[in-house]
Amino acid sequence: MLSIKNLQVKLEDEDKQILKGVNLEVEAGKVHAIMGPNGSGKSTLSYVLSGKGGYEVTGGSAHLDDIDLLDLEPEERAAAGLFLAFQYPVEIPGVGNMTFLRTAVNAQRKARGEDEMSAAEFLKVVRAKAKDLKIDAEMLKRPVNVGFSGGEKKRNEILQMAMLEPKMCILDETDSGLDVDAMKLVADGVNALRSEGRGFLVITHYQRLLDHIKPDIVHIMADGRIVKTGGPELALEVENNGYADILAEVA
Amino acid sequence: MADAVVKSDPTEALIASLAMPDATWAKPAREDALARVRTMGLPQRRDEYWKYTRPDTLTQIGAPKAAVLVMDEAPMFDEVDRLRIVFVDGVYDAEASDDLSLEGVTIERLAAASSDLHWATCVYGVLEARGQTPVARPLAAVNTAFATDGVLIHVTGKPNKPINLVYHHKSETSDAILHNCIKMDAGTEVTLLENGPAAARFNKVLEVEIADGAAFHHIRAQGRDHERRAATHIFSRLGAESEFHSFTMTVNGQLTRNDCVIELTGDDAIANVAGACVGDGDFHHDDTVFITHDAVNCRSRQVFKKVLRNGATGVFQGKILVKAGAQKTDGYQISQALLLDGDSQFLAKPELEIYADDVACSHGSTSGAIDEDALFYLRSRGVPEAEATNLLTLSFLAEAVEEISDEALREDMTVRLAAWLMRHRG
Ligand SMILES: Nc1ncnc2c1ncn2[C@@H]1O[C@H](COP(=O)(O)OP(=O)(O)OP(=O)(O)O)[C@@H](O)[C@H]1O
Ligand SMILES: [Mg+2]
Numbered sequence: 001m002l003s004i005k006n007l008q009v010k011l012e013d014e015d016k017q018i019l020k021g022v023n024l025e026v027e028a029g030k031v032h033a034i035m036g037p038n039g040s041g042k043s044t045l046s047y048v049l050s051g052k053g054g055y056e057v058t059g060g061s062a063h064l065d066d067i068d069l070l071d072l073e074p075e076e077r078a079a080a081g082l083f084l085a086f087q088y089p090v091e092i093p094g095v096g097n098m099t100f101l102r103t104a105v106n107a108q109r110k111a112r113g114e115d116e117m118s119a120a121e122f123l124k125v126v127r128a129k130a131k132d133l134k135i136d137a138e139m140l141k142r143p144v145n146v147g148f149s150g151g152e153k154k155r156n157e158i159l160q161m162a163m164l165e166p167k168m169c170i171l172d173e174t175d176s177g178l179d180v181d182a183m184k185l186v187a188d189g190v191n192a193l194r195s196e197g198r199g200f201l202v203i204t205h206y207q208r209l210l211d212h213i214k215p216d217i218v219h220i221m222a223d224g225r226i227v228k229t230g231g232p233e234l235a236l237e238v239e240n241n242g243y244a245d246i247l248a249e250v251a
Numbered sequence: 252m253a254d255a256v257v258k259s260d261p262t263e264a265l266i267a268s269l270a271m272p273d274a275t276w277a278k279p280a281r282e283d284a285l286a287r288v289r290t291m292g293l294p295q296r297r298d299e300y301w302k303y304t305r306p307d308t309l310t311q312i313g314a315p316k317a318a319v320l321v322m323d324e325a326p327m328f329d330e331v332d333r334l335r336i337v338f339v340d341g342v343y344d345a346e347a348s349d350d351l352s353l354e355g356v357t358i359e360r361l362a363a364a365s366s367d368l369h370w371a372t373c374v375y376g377v378l379e380a381r382g383q384t385p386v387a388r389p390l391a392a393v394n395t396a397f398a399t400d401g402v403l404i405h406v407t408g409k410p411n412k413p414i415n416l417v418y419h420h421k422s423e424t425s426d427a428i429l430h431n432c433i434k435m436d437a438g439t440e441v442t443l444l445e446n447g448p449a450a451a452r453f454n455k456v457l458e459v460e461i462a463d464g465a466a467f468h469h470i471r472a473q474g475r476d477h478e479r480r481a482a483t484h485i486f487s488r489l490g491a492e493s494e495f496h497s498f499t500m501t502v503n504g505q506l507t508r509n510d511c512v513i514e515l516t517g518d519d520a521i522a523n524v525a526g527a528c529v530g531d532g533d534f535h536h537d538d539t540v541f542i543t544h545d546a547v548n549c550r551s552r553q554v555f556k557k558v559l560r561n562g563a564t565g566v567f568q569g570k571i572l573v574k575a576g577a578q579k580t581d582g583y584q585i586s587q588a589l590l591l592d593g594d595s596q597f598l599a600k601p602e603l604e605i606y607a608d609d610v611a612c613s614h615g616s617t618s619g620a621i622d623e624d625a626l627f628y629l630r631s632r633g634v635p636e637a638e639a640t641n642l643l644t645l646s647f648l649a650e651a652v653e654e655i656s657d658e659a660l661r662e663d664m665t666v667r668l669a670a671w672l673m674r675h676r677g
Contacts, residue, residue, distance in 0.1 A: 050631050074631050075631075077631075086631075091627065093651045100632075104632035108632075
C-alpha cells in the first residue's frame with residue numbers, strides 16, 4: 001500500500017541531509033511502528049510523505065498504491081487517502097473546528113467526485129465519533145485546537161482521521177501528552193479503523209501505545225535510515241534496553 | 252491682480268468652485284465652517300495625519316473619473332426589513348425611497364428642512380467643530396459648509412426597524428457632499444445602515460449626538476466600485492451609559508479615508524468602532540480614529556483588519572486620549588493587516604495619550620503573511636490551497652466582523668467578504 005524506496009531528503013534552505021535512503025513497505029491491513037532516537041528523521045519522513053514545504057527530495061520514491069505521492073500537492077495526497085496525525089497539531093484561531101472538519105470532508109469528497117455530505121448527516125456522524133473519543137460539543141465549536149490541552153489536540157487528530165476515513169494513516173507520536181485513559185480512547189479509535197484495506201504507520205517512543213495498538217512490524221530509525229526491522233518484540237527490547245545495543249549492532 | 256492671487260490659493264479656489272446652499276437654520280453653522288476651512292486650509296501631505304495618504308485627489312476641484320460598477324450580486328441588507336432612503340450620485344431619489352415616517356424617529360432631509368428653530372442646529376457642524384481639535388479635519392469643515400443634502404434624524408424612541416441610507420454611483424464624474432445628523436434622546440436606540448458608493452468622489456459627514464442611556468448601531472458598506480474616492484467622517488459624543496457601535500466594510504475603492512472621532516463625555520459609556528477592508532491592486536485605505544475619554548469608567552474598542560494584495564496599501568492611525576479624571580478607562584485598540592503578497596503594505600500609527608492614573612489601555616498592531624503551518628495543516632486534510640487561504644483570510648477578518656452584534660448582518664458581511672476573496676484569488 002505505502003511503498004517507500006531509498007527516499008533521500010534534505011532541507012531546502014540548508015545543506016543538511018535528513019533522510020538518507022529510507023526503505024519501507026506498509027501492506028494493506030497491517031500496522032507498522034517506527035521507533036527511533038530524537039532527531040532521527042521520523043517526523044521528517046511523515047512530513048515529506050504528506051507534502052510539507054521546506055524539504056527537498058534528492059532521491060528515491062514514495063507511492064501510495066500506484067500513485068506517486070511526491071508528484072502531488074498536499075491536498076491531492078489527502079484525497080488519495082493519506083492522513084497524518086501531527087506530532088504538534090496546529091492551532092487555527094478564527095476557524096471553528098466544525099467548519100474545519102466539514103470543509104475537509106467535503107473537499108476530499110469533491111476531489112474524488114463524490115457528493116458532499118449534507119449538514120445534517122455530517123452533524124450526526126461527527127457527534128457520534130466525537131462522543132466515542134470523549135470530545136464534547138463545546139470543543140467542536142471552538143476554533144481548531146485553540147486552547148485545547150495537549151491530550152485534547154491528539155484526540156482531535158484522531159477525530160479528523162475517523163471522519164476522513166483515509167486508507168493510509170500515519171500517526172506521529174499521537175501518544176505523547178496523553179494520560180492513561182486518553183491513550184486507551186485514542187487506541188480504541190485507531191483499532192476501530194483497522195481493516196483489511198487500511199494501513200497504519202505509527203511513530204512512537206513508547207511500548208505502552210503498542211500494548212493497545214498491536215503492531216505487525218516494528219522498525220527502528222536512526223540517522224535518517226531504517227536500521228532494523230522486526231516483530232513486536234523489537235519494541236519491547238527498546239523499552240527495556242534503549243537504543244544503544246541496537247545501534248551498536250548495526251554500526 | 253488681487254483676483255489672480257486668490258485663485259492660485261487652492262483653498263480659496265475650491266471654495267469658489269462650491270456653492271453654499273441657503274438653508275436658513277443651518278446658515279450660521281455653514282458660515283462658521285467656511286471660516287474654519289479658511290483658517291485651516293486644505294489638508295496637505297506635510298500635515299501629521301496625512302503623511303501616509305495623499306489628499307490631492309480629495310481636495311482638487313471636481314472628481315477624478317471613476318468607472319461605474321455593474322452590480323452582479325443582491326443589494327446589501329436586502330433581507331432586512333428596513334426604511335430605505337436613496338441617494339443617486341448624492342441626489343435624493345424620492346421614487347426609490349420609502350416614506351420617511353417611522354415610529355420613534357423623525358426623519359427630514361437636510362435640503363428640505365427649513366424651519367428656523369430646527370433641533371438639528373445643536374448638532375449640525377457642532378460635533379464637527381468640536382472634532383477639529385486637537386487635530387484639524389478640513390474636509391469635514393468643507394462638508395459642513397457645502398453639503399447639498401443628507402438626512403436629519405431625531406430619535407425619540409426605539410424604532411422597530413433600521414434606517415438604511417442607500418447610495419448609488421451612476422455618473423463617472425459625480426462629486427457628492429452629504430451630511431447626516433442624528434440626535435438621540437435619552438434611553439433611545441436606533442440602527443443606521445449605509446451602503447454603496449455615494450458618487451465617483453464623495454465627502455460624507457455623520458454627526459451623532461447620543462444622550463444618556465441611548466444606543467447607536469451603525470453598519471456601513473462602502474460599495475465595490477474600484478475607482479471611487481471617499482473621505483468620510485464620523486463625529487460622535489456620548490452621554491452617560493450610552494453606547495456607540497460602528498462597523499465599516501470596505502471592498503475596493505481607489506482611495507478611502509475614514510475618520511472617526513469619538514468623545515466619551517458621560518460615565519459608563521461604551522464606544523466600539525471596527526472595520527474590515529479588502530483591497531487588490533490600486534487600493535488605498537486609511538482608517539484614522541480618535542477616541543477621547545473624558546468621563547469615568549468608559550470602555551472603548553477599536554478593531555481594524557485589512558487584507559491587502561497586489562500593491563494595495565492600508566493605513567491605520569488610531570489614538571486613545573484619556574483626559575485627567577477619566578479614571579477606570581478601559582481602552583483597547585488592535586489593527587492588523589494580512590499581506591497576501593510582498594507588494595502590499597500596511598502603515599500603522601497607534602497612539603496612546605494618558606493623563607489619568609487608574610486606566611487599562613492596550614494597543615497592538617501587526618502585519619504579516621498567511622500562516623504557513625496553518626495552511627499546510629488545512630491542505631494536509633484535503634482542503635485545496637486557494638480554499639484554505641480564503642478560510643484563513645476570512646478567519647483573520649472575523650475578529651472585526653464579530654464586532655457586529657446582529658447575527659444576520661454579521662453573516663451578510665461574511666458572505667460578501669468571502670465572495671470578494673473568491674473573485675480575487677490567486
Ligand atoms: N525545518 C527544519 N529546519 C531545520 N532542521 C530540521 C527541520 N526539519 C527537521 N530538521 C532536523 O532534522 C532532524 C530530524 O528531525 P525530525 O523532527 O524528523 O526528528 P524525529 O525523529 O521526529 O525526532 P523526535 O523523536 O524528537 O520527534 C533533526 O535534527 C531536526 O533538527
Ligand atoms: Mg518527531
